[in-house]
Amino acid sequence: MSIIEARGLSKSFMQAVKEPGLAGAVKHLFIPKHIEKIAVQPLNLSVEAGETVAYVGPNGAGKSTTIKMLTGILMPSAGSISVNGINPYKKRMENAAQIGAVFGQRTQLWWDIPIVESFSLLKDIYQIPEPVYKANLDQFTELLGMNEFIHLSARKLSLGQRMRADLAAALLHNPPILYLDEPTIGLDVSVKQKIREFIKKINQEQQTTVMLTTHDLGDIEDLCKRLIIIDHGSIIYDGSLSEVKSRFARNRVIFFQVGVPMPELYNLLSQTPGMKLDRQNEQEFSVSFDRYEYTASEVVSRVMKHGEVIDFRMEDANIEQVIKAVYDGNLDLNQKGE
């Protein structure tokens, strides 16, 4: 059985409908109106031990709601969940002991207490054996560069520092399962990199199962082998990331630098169907093309026929465009590939 297993899992919220203004508020007081908002439609999910899964979707798709049900915060409206054989809602404490969770929007740390003391509190809460605690603390401090702020209280930390502390806090007890809800939100490139490296290392060394939501597609490409896309509460794609890339990241881009400008080539290219020319300046331009229609070598040889190419480089398939097309409703990933 999979380590995370959800069947027919759904969640709906009652949302109050108030007309604007004071009159609306008063009216709501006497005749409260609610609508049922279905945040997560009945969905099935299985994650294997040691997997790294990206759970993505546009704003309001139901990602956080799913994670909150899996972590035992929210009671599902319907369906069943089993995490390592435990029902996270019914056996909340048992489940809590075996998972780590980071919600990027909100810290799990004690606001007024120095980070080290928060950690030592967690040691008692999770009953972490001293040697394990010490080893983890040393390793995490080093890997996440926490030395400079570990003695400050959470309220004094910058966002990036806080996020690192939160990540360490979630992993001190070596949980076999780690949930990350937007762990890199608002972070600079270097901190993002640190966090990604860290998660990768934990996953590789301890076979920690990682489920991650993010809007930063770099996180996905760096960390995850599997991609699940949810939209309007339903899963619309579940499969390997590389497959999405090879099947749907059809656009390739090649950048050229040439010795002399080649006006006739530019003309020719912009008239060729399936190719798109983008000129940076007189001697630099890029050609994007559908790789189902042309091969890269075809494109390159076509350009070389017209003159001397000083340099060229090819850009890799870009997941970002694929995801964007899916969100915009322009691409159905479940369609059969050509």
Add this chain to the structure above:
Amino acid sequence: MTLSRMFYLYKRLYIQQLKAILEYNKDFYILMCSAALTQVLGFVFLWVIYDRIPDINGWQFWEVTFMYAMIFLTEGMGSLFFEGTWRLGRLVNQGELDRYLLRPVPVVLQVFCTGIGINGLGNLLIGGVIIWQSLVHSHIQWSFAKVVILILLLLTAVIIRVSINLAGNSAAFWIRNAGNAFPLMVHNLADLAKYPVTLFPQAVRVFISTVLPYAFISFYPATYIFGKSGWSGWWMLAPVVAAGSAAAAYGIFRYGLSKYESTGN
């Protein structure tokens, strides 16, 4: 989870909270003194009344004072050790309960340790002093059993008080963004139990003995301590009432928790 582990975790969380509060709360003394002053004023008020009417429904000054002080004392214990119940509204509405639900620690326990009402120390001290004074001034035949029972009644009084606070504040799970109005109202009804229940109509007596059993904090213990015949035996229900209140409050809290929806972000 064993009881001793829960005590241990409570202690750990409480001490951390205390450290943080001592560091940030510079108005510590002001809070404490103002609480103490409020209670002293209440006491003076009683004294002024009894100066004119030395006996209310067969109850002497120090006997009523005892009841009065039991209400302070339990309030003090409540704010000092269980103040967090009053933060439940915020925890629910801001979605901060998420954090508690992620830890392998009973949620109630974490709620209790969410805050410390340092002003409770003032109530506790004044309440303690007044209880002591009222016991000294009322010629009581002390025995070992009586001391033990007094302590037991103090304990059940605290349990009842905290249970009612928890139950009242659990309203936050149903009434969103409502502030503390409802639990405050419930809390303030304790004022009724500062006086002998015999002053009130039957309905009120029954109400503060059953639905909100504040009378078991003050009145029934007083009938035992001061040997009020006519009520003898009723105090023995105190442990039952305490257990019942605790169970009911916990049940309401758990049921409320199942309604918890976190927040959208």
